[in-house]
Amino acid sequence: MIEGQDGRDTLEFSSPNRSALTIPLRANPHSDLFMADAHLCRGQIFERNTIMTIKASTVPALAISLAAAFTVSLPQPARASNITPPAVPHDLRVDPAANVPFLEGHAFGTQNYICLPTDDGFQFMLFTPEATLFDSVDGKQIITHFFSVNPNPSDGGKIRATWQHSKDTSTVWGGNAIPSTDAAFVKPDAIAWLLLPMAGVQDGPKPGDSILSVTTFIQRVHTSKGLAPSEGCANSNDVGNKAFVPYTADYFFYRKR
Numbered sequence: 672m673i674e675g676q677d678g679r680d681t682l683e684f685s686s687p688n689r690s691a692l693t694i695p696l697r698a699n700p701h702s703d704l705f706m707a708d709a710h711l712c713r714g715q716i717f718e719r720n721t722i723m724t725i726k727a728s729t730v731p732a733l734a735i736s737l738a739a740a741f742t743v744s745l746p747q748p749a750r751a752s753n754i755t756p757p758a759v760p761h762d763l764r765v766d767p768a769a770n771v772p773f774l775e776g777h778a779f780g781t782q783n784y785i786c787l788p789t790d791d792g793f794q795f796m797l798f799t800p801e802a803t804l805f806d807s808v809d810g811k812q813i814i815t816h817f818f819s820v821n822p823n824p825s826d827g828g829k830i831r832a833t834w835q836h837s838k839d840t841s842t843v844w845g846g847n848a849i850p851s852t853d854a855a856f857v858k859p860d861a862i863a864w865l866l867l868p869m870a871g872v873q874d875g876p877k878p879g880d881s882i883l884s885v886t887t888f889i890q891r892v893h894t895s896k897g898l899a900p901s902e903g904c905a906n907s908n909d910v911g912n913k914a915f916v917p918y919t920a921d922y923f924f925y926r927k928r
Contacts, residue, residue: 753808754772754773754774754775754923755772756772756923757890757892757893757921757923758856759851759856759864759866759890759892760851760853760855760856760864762849762851762866763849763851763864763865763866763890763892764866765866765887765888765890765925767928768928769927769928770887770888770925770926770927770928771925771926771927771928772923772924772925773885773924773925773926774813774882774883774923774924775806775807775921775922775923775924776804776805776806776807776813776814776921776922776924777804777805777807777919777920777921777922778802778803778804778805778816778918778919778920778921778922779802779803779805779917779919780800780801780802780803780816780917780918780919781800781801781802781897781915781916781917781918782797782800782862782897782898782899782915782916782918783797783798783799783800783801783913783914783915783916784796784797784798784899784900784913784914784915784916785798785911785912785913785914786903786904786909786910786911786912786913787910788907788910792905793904793905793906793907793909793910794899794904795899795900795903795904795914796899797899798818799817799818800816800817800818800832800918801816801817801915802815802816802817802918802920803815803816804816804834804922807921812837813836813837813838814834814835814836814837814883814922815834815835815837816832816833816834816835816922817833817835818830818831818832818833819831819833819844821833821844821870821871822871822873823844823870823871826844826870826871829870831844831845831846831870831871832844832845832848832867832889833845834883834886834889834922834924835883836875836882836883838882839874839875839877839879839880839881839882840875840876840880841872841873841874841875841880841881841882841883841884842872842873842883842884843869843871843872843883843884843886843889843924844869844870844871844872845867845868845869845870845889846867846868846869846870847867847868847870848865848866848867849865849866849867850863850864850865851863851864851865851866852864856892857894858894858895860896860898861894861895861896861897861898861918862894862896862897862898862918862920863894864890864891864892864893864894865889865890865891866888866889866890867888867889867890867891868887868888869886869887869888869889872884872885872886883924885926885927886924886925886926887925887926887927888924888925889922889923889924889925890922890923890925891920891921891922892920892921892922892923893919893920893921894918894919894920895918895919895920896916896917896918896919897916897917897918897920898916899914899916900914900916
């Protein structure tokens with residue numbers, strides 16, 4: 672616990688791989704991080720050291736095999752035409768005339784909460800998600816999800832929901848989230864579905880490392896569990912208590928058509 676520049680006590684969290692996050696010990700439930708800012712395949716090298724003679728009858732089979740191998744090795748964005756946008760509440764729709772889904776991932780992780788005082792008493796507040804997204808086709812890990820500072824200068828150093836690709840480390844930060852708890856779509860014991868516009872992107876270290884850099888919108892749908900606990904944050908003795916609540920969800924990433 673440290674004293675902030677405005678005289679209020681704050682909690683500071685840090686990890687070896689991420690920047691420190693400082694959270695005030697007086698939070699406004701109507702402007703917490705969740706509502707305001709949210710809620711690593713290589714090609715193959717073939718060497719030809721000898722001259723080989725291939726019978727004419729084997730050429731068609733070889734061509735088919737090579738074509739199949741090439742198709743399987745295509746990066747996920749090349750399969751964008753195979754991704755069907757999910758059915759969502761009206762407020763979470765993405766304009767299909769201007770945007771197309773290019774990547775889909777199924778997330779397993781936790782919604783991480785901390786007990787803080789508010790104007791109304793005490794409440795668990797989301798301080799970061801920690802989740803891994805897996806490819807919906809082959810089941811491989813494709814993205815990690817967490818909160819971090821958006822490096823976009825126009826965003827004023829805000830902490831935003833972050834997705835980093837596991838292959839090329841390209842990253843996208845989500846803007847202010849539009850949530851929905853529409854009972855026709857969202858389970859009563861699950862966290863809200865979300866639509867987030869892109870608030871910032873960053874390429875990976877090498878030319879062409881830009882899988883997530885083309886993102887325009889992100890949807891979080893098909894959520895399960897993840898809600899803040901109803902107990903354990905009732906008085907000043909509970910301030911600082913943390914809760915790591917398991918959740919699952921599907922995330923859809925869109926780019927310009």
